[in-house]
Amino acid sequence: xxxxxxxxxxxxxxxxxxxxxxxxxxxxxxxxxxxxxxxxxxxxxxxxxxxxxxxxxxxxxxxxxxxxxxxxxxxxxxxxxxxxxxxxxxxxxxxxxxxxxxxxxxxxxxxxxxxxxxxxxxxxxxxxxxxxxxxxxxxxxxxxxxxxxxxxxxxxxxxxxxxxxxxxxxxxxxxxxxxxxxxxxxxxxxxxxxxxxxxxxxxxxxxxxxxxxxxxxxxxxxxxxxxxxxxxxxxxxxxxxxxxxxxxxxxxxxxxxxxxxxxxxxxxxxxxxxxxxxxxxxxxxxxxxxxxxxxxxxxxxxxxxxxxxxxxxxxxxxxxxxxxxxxxxxxxxxxxxxxxxxxxxxxxxxxxxxxxxxxxxxxxxxxxxxxxxxxxxxx
Numbered sequence: 001x002x003x004x005x006x007x008x009x010x011x012x013x014x015x016x017x018x019x020x021x022x023x024x025x026x027x028x029x030x031x032x033x034x035x036x037x038x039x040x041x042x043x044x045x046x047x048x049x050x051x052x053x054x055x056x057x058x059x060x061x062x063x064x065x066x067x068x069x070x071x072x073x074x075x076x077x078x079x080x081x082x083x084x085x086x087x088x089x090x091x092x093x094x095x096x097x098x099x100x101x102x103x104x105x106x107x108x109x110x111x112x113x114x115x116x117x118x119x120x121x122x123x124x125x126x127x128x129x130x131x132x133x134x135x136x137x138x139x140x141x142x143x144x145x146x147x148x149x150x151x152x153x154x155x156x157x158x159x160x161x162x163x164x165x166x167x168x169x170x171x172x173x174x175x176x177x178x179x180x181x182x183x184x185x186x187x188x189x190x191x192x193x194x195x196x197x198x199x200x201x202x203x204x205x206x207x208x209x210x211x212x213x214x215x216x217x218x219x220x221x222x223x224x225x226x227x228x229x230x231x232x233x234x235x236x237x238x239x240x241x242x243x244x245x246x247x248x249x250x251x252x253x254x255x256x257x258x259x260x261x262x263x264x265x266x267x268x269x270x271x272x273x274x275x276x277x278x279x280x281x282x283x284x285x286x287x288x289x290x291x292x293x294x295x296x297x298x299x300x301x302x303x304x305x306x307x308x309x310x311x312x313x314x315x316x317x318x319x320x321x322x323x324x325x326x327x328x329x330x331x332x333x334x335x336x337x338x339x340x341x342x343x344x345x346x347x348x349x350x351x352x353x354x355x356x357x358x359x360x361x362x363x364x365x366x367x368x369x370x371x372x373x374x375x376x377x378x379x
Contacts, residue, residue, distance in 0.1 A: 039062050039069050043061075047060045049078075058072070069089065069100070070104050070115075089117065096119060096160055103118040103166055103227065105168045114146055115147070118165070120141070140164075143156070156205065168181045171230055171231070176202065265299060265328070266295045269293075271291035283345055287339050287341050287342075292305065300327065301363045304360070304361045323336040360374075
């Protein structure tokens with residue numbers, strides 16, 4: 001499992017209860033308050049907001065002291081909210097989320113709303129929800145539900161789409177769903193900060209198993225990265241998250257890798273095998289079979305490789321200047337469609353004496369761009 005580090009924009013938190021920082025709370029806060037009784041009488045938390053058709057729509061988690069549920073509110077200005085009186089999503093009896101649903105991430109896909117949410121089979125004590133370090137595994141999973149109006153939701157399938165996780169934050173672009181979430185291992189004692197992980201999906205349901213841990217390079221006093229919220233600004237991800245320092249809650253903003261560095265593939269020559277050698281006087285024709293590998297983290301389509309100018313005494317005889325490889329998913333290998341034919345000055349030699357330089361081009365499946373780069377000398 002690989003990991004990526006994020007750069008903190010500041011060692012100071014954005015928001016500390018009772019203290020104004022560069023980001024200042026509106027004087028009309030809070031915009032959604034606790035009810036005196038009912039399903040969200042103890043806490044309202046973890047909002048997910050979508051702006052669609054001139055209306056802000058918010059889904060938030062509510063806690064009654066025993067179970068978590070997800071509620072809904074609408075606003076024209078993001079300040080004054082019309083709070084729906086009843087939860088719009090609850091756990092299903094005898095199901096994987098029977099004891100509570102919470103922490104939603106909602107997207108509008110052009111035809112309907114998609115919500116990823118955390119669910120659990122048992123009630124989790126209130127104080128453990130926001131704790132970055134828990135002494136007992138939270139046993140949460142992530143499910144998917146859809147809605148046409150944001151009020152009536154239809155859960156997709158009877159099982160979670162991702163196990164051992166909570167606090168999802170989903171972003172969609174160029175045909176790829178990207179998910180940041182907290183990994184919550186089931187049945188294990190957790191004494192270190194809960195990891196923040198990243199994975200991708202083509203449909204929002206089946207997620208890649210090769211998840212990656214993301215590490216925030218922040219103060220050592222911060223007790224982990226919880227409840228991420230991610231946006232793509234230009235070509236770079238920004239991630240807001242909740243953390244705790246000496247039992248004080250804070251909101252921080254960290255700056256991530258460029259989107260390309262997170263998702264695009266890396267193609268390199270994996271194997272070079274001599275198929276045939278034909279001497280021609282002072283020259284020899286060498287026919288090579290080339291195998292390339294995609295080291296990830298993204299998939300690659302329409303891969304093309306071109307032999308660049310190499311050491312003196314080596315020339316390409318291949319009829320096509322560019323060799324086709326095709327498509328490669330992460331960790332897959334493939335041969336070029338045609339072998340490489342080289343004309344080498346001097347007697348026949350092994351591939352160990354060849355220093356070959358390549359230009360590799362492919363279309364990445366995340367950003368949809370054509371990537372072109374040169375490889376390091378490879379023997």
